[in-house]
Amino acid sequence: MTAHHASKDPGPHPAQVSASARVDAVVDPALPATAARLRAHVLRMTTRVGSGHPTSALSAAELVSALFFQQMRWDPSEPGGRDQDRFLLSKGNATPIFWAALHEAGALDEAPEILCQLDSTLEGHLSPRNPWVPALTGSLGQGLSIVNGMALANRFDGIDARLYCLLSDGECSEGAVWESAQFAAAQNLGAITALVDANGLQQSGPAPTATQPERLAERFRAFGWSAEVIDGHDLHAIVRALRPLDNAQPRALIARTVKGQGVSFLAGADGWHGKALSAEECEAALAEIQAPAQGVHITPRRVPVSPPPAVAPATTNPPTPPDQRGELTATRSGFGTALARAGARCKDLIVLDGDVRHSTKTNDFAAQHPERFIEAGIAEQNMIGTALGLAVSGKRPCVSSFAAFLSRGYDFLRMAANSRPPHLLVVGSHAGVSVGKDRPSQIGLEDIAMFRALDGATLLYPSDAVSAERLTEQALEQPGLTYLRTTRVKTPVLYGPGEPFPIGGSKTLIASEQDRLTLVAAGVAVSEALDAYVQLLESGVPTRVIDAYSIEPLDVETLLRAGRETAGLLVVEDHHLNGGLGDAVAARVGRQTRVFRLGVTGEPHYGTPAQLRRRQRLSNKAIEQAALAMAA
């Protein structure tokens, strides 16, 4: 986007200036004044609100000016339009410079005066409540993974846009940056440019590469990127480095900058991290900056959109006959079957797996829809961030790994949930000690706790292959972040093929007027509960059995009724005793009825699923004993 002072003749329509004509790095003559005005906005905003990281924003003034007011093809009147070049601020502390650029370009409805007021969309860190922000950032090291997903979505849709991600040098200490770097190179995401604002200072002192920004360039190169070090305050150098390349390689520009640049008493000075200036200091700074009173206006541009690449018709396997009741099938297989089938129906469904497709059972989808299957490798953080980038670009991603390894990406899941994506399905397999011989480090025992604490997330935990299929189908339609928990071992099919499984519901499998207590189970524990029911009936204790496949939202009404009609609820789950279904039931219906919990505690062990269930008091025998104690 070429910028020019509003008073000047606009000259030839900038959209007509071809990319090649800009190879000589002709800097728009208005850019220095624009950078000064952005600096002034930053200082006024942060001083007014009395917080923020003005010096972290000032170091990026030239980078942001060159992007928004010369390089990027974008339309200030259409927030987040996909046929535009996009910018994502990963170094959240620099947020004021982003609001300043949008304000300067006339792209904000709100004046930056309301920065950080409650309910303003202009928060201290980027939040997707503002329509220019695709996803929440500010937990460092996540931006590049989101941009990976946005770039993939553009490729799927034939949108020839460039994506710019601004990181800090300190941020490159986060390992997630390198997961994302490897992925971008492997996927040939040449549309991505990472700009590293290498001002060399972080909260506690110098950044690890403060004196050697070239080291960062070497790292990006070793991860398959093209990379160069430039002077981040030299607009000519920036514009030259930003010239479009026809290159499948992503590109990193390590911009040597000075924190607080533009103000003599801030530039390079330690002790100013995260501090707003006082009113007097702000005045002094503004006097130095001498921003012109008059800003620029910019002409909207869009990027070309070509028809998406033709896709070979999907290889559809012959439909597998539905599982019959009593047959043994793993819920992960039910998920895999439904996912592959959904691939034919939902053209926006993209599946990402973390090098465990044969275990998680996304391999059927991969075989039938290879163009929409992404092998994300042994790098769960980037996988989740990439899925979020796809989700906020209108795709319907499904992320799959072992439940245990989702803990590797919990910060990414947290930020994804708070980004309120339209649809994002996360599937964790090999959950619980029923995994058995797949060894303790691979057993997911914390995943329900993780997702219950994420606001707005839906949690589903099927007990058999049929409910796994139905819940997968619905999970793909469910708004926001949805977690589906699957099991490694085979369990008996409990339901007929036509059985509905509404989200928020449950299945009362056994009930009579004589029921003395209720077993509430989910997942692999349901079969054990059914076996325990038989034994309890023989012991003269008729028992209700409920399959609580929807943990969030929970079917409180059914549980309350069971509580009224029996002497209490015994919740059984293959998850840590704390944080799971037992807690959910105790918290929601415990005021009306007695709730007991059985779950996993103690040191993890290797063993067969049956051995471990017995040890963890999750076997039918252990359930029976607990129930008898409760009924006594």
Add this chain to the structure above:
Amino acid sequence: MTAHHASKDPGPHPAQVSASARVDAVVDPALPATAARLRAHVLRMTTRVGSGHPTSALSAAELVSALFFQQMRWDPSEPGGRDQDRFLLSKGNATPIFWAALHEAGALDEAPEILCQLDSTLEGHLSPRNPWVPALTGSLGQGLSIVNGMALANRFDGIDARLYCLLSDGECSEGAVWESAQFAAAQNLGAITALVDANGLQQSGPAPTATQPERLAERFRAFGWSAEVIDGHDLHAIVRALRPLDNAQPRALIARTVKGQGVSFLAGADGWHGKALSAEECEAALAEIQAPAQGVHITPRRVPVSPPPAVAPATTNPPTPPDQRGELTATRSGFGTALARAGARCKDLIVLDGDVRHSTKTNDFAAQHPERFIEAGIAEQNMIGTALGLAVSGKRPCVSSFAAFLSRGYDFLRMAANSRPPHLLVVGSHAGVSVGKDRPSQIGLEDIAMFRALDGATLLYPSDAVSAERLTEQALEQPGLTYLRTTRVKTPVLYGPGEPFPIGGSKTLIASEQDRLTLVAAGVAVSEALDAYVQLLESGVPTRVIDAYSIEPLDVETLLRAGRETAGLLVVEDHHLNGGLGDAVAARVGRQTRVFRLGVTGEPHYGTPAQLRRRQRLSNKAIEQAALAMAA
């Protein structure tokens, strides 16, 4: 350790062979036979148990043979002795080769026949239940961080041992590896050698660098290591590359290997990942390997220990006068004060902070005990793993970051908890919406849920600066993993300086026989609850107030009594509604009394602490209203 056939003359005592004498890479002539025997052990073990990843183990046979039977100075009769070179297997799938080496050296009490039997310490993945295993591995990408901590502990104690970490090439996709690489180089941990078993195959196909192992060497070099690519089946190349260097740089050896090496039908073949051989296949493989019937015996060696470097006497600040009741002080400050003071008392206390020391308040410790303060940078995963490495080496580490950013390291926390370290304190500051202007991405709302689901973890949440000090002191003495949650905003001092805060206890701040209900609060919510109490008393509803500073273990007895003596408990906390104190109380005492919960839900917002508390129904007014509804 020089290996030789048991039948041979042992020759000169290997401990007398100096490091320099081995520069010419004289390979012990017994090593090829040893490698063959290790391969045979691996195949027999995995076939017998019918599971495991034999091919992932076979590729490392020469590397492991050269380490354990020539290079490493170790004593098979003393598991985990610190004056030995140490080995940590990060690529968990290769576990059988580790058991094989230990067995071959006579270092195991248990025969490898019992691999993977319940209660055997020889599990399918390394577990620290076996004394040769410092910490749980097998969730990929964690080993190097643990080795970082072990190397730091050795440096503190003047132990001149080398540390070897075996990774896979696929594992290097995990960003955590690069966090650890940067840290090791920055800390000049030249004692570390990373061996990357680059067999080029992972579960779903080729590893990202399968055809370019040199790329991995470039990455390590760009992160400050020396690195070279070697033939991982050439014992001469391995021994030459392993020669000791007097170098502050950590060293990476990228060993080109073949998965399944040594058996014609396994070598480099796809489709064998994670599969044990049948009995017939195993016989055929053993026939190819032709391992000699006779093994080697090795002579124990130890490494020199020098007096630890002299440490300048700590700069002790004059003791700060104790906070007076009603004064405003943040709990993070109470923690910081106690931590700095403990530094003088506990010489094994090491503090690690993730570039937020000025916010978390570890800066006092850093100033007074700089030699035991480790700036771990913006890399939380490595920080936690390094702390675990310190913990299992007899140090008393304290890890500090924002509560929100601990979510970045949840997989590391999970593995740390399951490693059952003697002492490991984790402190999360800026918890809850009371953080206010520090923006949503930085607000920890999931941390209590995270730690409650970690088996054996202790959870403490002080409400004022005095209890923060006392609980910090006790947390440092508490066995296992302990989490302390602190708050950013200043809150009134509630307790006198002599007040005790036993772990597992609580403080009943207000109680009378007329109490109609009980407010149970922790942390920042306690002051709000006390304000609500005043208002409720004016409304004619006398209320008990309990400070539940110990969330795990929970003071169930006091809560049960309050439940008996009043009409129910209203739990108030600045954490997500799910997974926190409310769930803990509901699950533990909800059968005996009514439990209501107030906690955070909904989209995170920027705002002042007071605005956010009001919005989240955590203000004293909101508590009052909820209590009145409950009492009605």
